[in-house]
Each structure stands twice: as C-alpha cells, then as structure tokens.
Amino acid sequence: MSKHTFVLNGKAVTVDVDDDLRVLWVLRDILGVRGPKYGCGINVCKACTSHFNGKAFNPCSVRIADVKADDEITTIEGLPGTVGTDLHPMQQAWLDHDVAQCGYCQPGQIMAAVAKVKQARAEGREIDDNDLDEIRNVCRCGTYSRIREAIKAGAARM
Ligand code: FES
C-alpha cells in the first residue's frame, strides 16, 4: 500500500492503495464516485470514460501509480462544475433528446462526447460525422442515433 494524491473533480484527494490498483476501482470502491461505470475492465467497452487532464480516458486501464499529484481527473459528477452550472450543456442535450434507455453506458457516452467536442475545438473546428464515428463507447441498448443527435445539439451550446 502507498499513498497516492491527485485532483478529483476540482479537489485534491489522497488514497492509500496498492500501486497496481486501477483508477476505476479507486474511484468507485475507495472514493465512492460511481458515475464511471464498470463494463469490461479491459479498456474495450468505454463505460468508464472520464477525463484525464481534459482528455477522454478509461480509468479501468490506468494504474493509480501512474497518476501524479497535479493530474486532474473529472468524472460525470464533476462535469457541471467545469462550466459552473447545475448541468453541463451536453447533459441538458441528453435530456432534451431523451437519449438514455437503461442508462448504464450514458455517463461514459457524455464524457466521451464532451472530450470529442473539445478536441475538435482545439484543432480549430467543429465536430463532424467522422468525429462521431470515432467514439467507440458501446451501448447495448442501441441508442446510437439519439446519442449522435444529442452530441450535435450539446456541442452547439458549448
Ligand atoms: S470498463 Fe473501462 S473500458 Fe470497459
């Protein structure tokens, strides 16, 4: 066991866990932050998608020992705080388009969507259908068409 500090949703946190424990289990089981979902545990389904220093990442595939004290992890719980509102515009778009079915994949879908919009903006452009095709988050309920519409609407409000 050893101590690991990082910034979670805007606040510094410290955990005392094995170096090899993956960040998803630190978030869910140690810190009680359960927005990032466990699906596969091997970086395939993307249900756990969150942000690492502003970019999409999958905490099931990152060792806690590889997270530094000034690294910022944002989960769906902290997403509204990044824009200072009760709901992030992408979350509002999800509600407006009634996207969720069972809902299990949706936190990861929203986090992937926000990261993709930010990535495109950093490249000086808006998201397009190719960007949407690159989002590989699995939805077993097949809500993909509503997800795509919501991402476009959410992006327009970001
Ligand atoms: S649980 Fe992380 S990618 Fe599937």
Ligand code: FES
């Ligand atoms: S809404 Fe059920 S898995 Fe996506």
